[in-house]
Amino acid sequence: MSEDSPPKKEVAAVKGTHDILPGEVEKWQALERLARETFELYGYRELRAPVFEATELFEKGTGQTSDVVTKEMYTFTDKGGRSLTLRPEYTPSVARAIIEHRLDLQARPMRFYYMGPMFRYDRPQKGRYRQFHQIDVEVFGEQDPACDAELIGMADHLLRRLGVTDKEILVNSVGCRACRPAYSQALREEAGKRTAELCPDCRRKAETNPLRIFDCKVEACQSAARSFPEIQGFLCAECRDHFTEVLSLLGLYGIPIRVDPKLVRGLDYYTKTTFEFVSSGLGAQSALLGGGRYDDMMKDFGGPDICGNGFAIGMERLLSVVSLPLPERRLLYVAYLGGAAKRTAVELARFFREEGVECLVEFKDRGMKAHFGRANKLEASWVLVVGEDEIRKGRFGLKEMATGRQVEGTREELLGSLRG
């Protein structure tokens, strides 16, 4: 009845999300494999939590005043009337899992890692997406500063394995609940005196979270901030000793770092050590990886009083500075001539796959030339030639595409060439 073609609907991935296509996905697989291998070397084990959680979990864990919670969460109501949220970060989920399964009663410390998508309703830009992927590493129940150093060392190890040379490691201590209030107060007072120099945003931050003024990119604010007191002078004895020991161990590992007193991380729960790996060439979003210690989070959840420590890697950002050699594909293409040979081709493909050879047979009947053209396009390493003569003899031709050399043999004999 309606002859109007339906209005041309724009089909496109949702803003800030992306498909990862073949050709690109191999890099992701390589990163995932190397990350897994590296973390397992240090005794970390994977812990997988759901993609969404009760909204309340993030309000408590991430902090009700943080931007992530106040304006960046993907929150929805399910059919049972529950308020759920696609996780904007991973740490609260791990904390929840530990409490729920009473993992705190097991031997400590607990070392976990995880990789997967996170969701934040941000305005997308280079290195920042609404669905993005993180590799998360967390240690619970270890207060020794050696743990902080181990995490930084392990992150550095992974980046070295990935061949990331353009990076700098920034480390700082943001103190704890005992000593940070005094520092915040000192900053607040200083900012109060210099209020005329600060941008409106920073005037607000002076009240809510004065440490964040250091993050501001406005030149006037930066130059004002340069004369602000530094946190080192305010750390309590415990925090100072902790920080000194972290730095000392990093020196022992031979990991070059830069102490950056102005490194304040965005999430409110950090205590003592914070760190960030930055790289140029990432645009404005220069942090490849960020983390630190959070001694109070678990307690704040109403869980056991055990400390936490960890970091998150931005996979998109990391991949954009990594140049991994792609694994070489070794594909066998089966070229057959005619309908009878097609059946043999399918059988042969089955045989070779059972023997662990990547093997492709296409179902469109082609001439030999077209088969080879196709094999070439698919970047096959070999072509198996299956025609009437070959079937009669039970011996097939195997051509190595790179060299053009061709051998003949039974399927078992050819297996040797394929594996050699």
Added chain:
RNA sequence: GUGGGUGUAGCUCAACGGUUAGAGCAUCGGACUGUGGAUCCGAAGGUUGGGGGUUCGAUUCCCCUCACUCACCCCA
């Protein structure tokens, strides 16, 4: 949420306000029914993001809108 930049074929890009919007690459077919990359021939592919306006005439100029992108905010 706020600013800037960009939108033409699957991709990379052309077209002074003026014929039927072109090219390269990619795709498909043919030359070519027993051996690849080459070459030649051909085909297909577009509501020039969408809507409105100015004009005899708009891919081109103006406005709005949408998308992408970069930056702010924030963060990995």
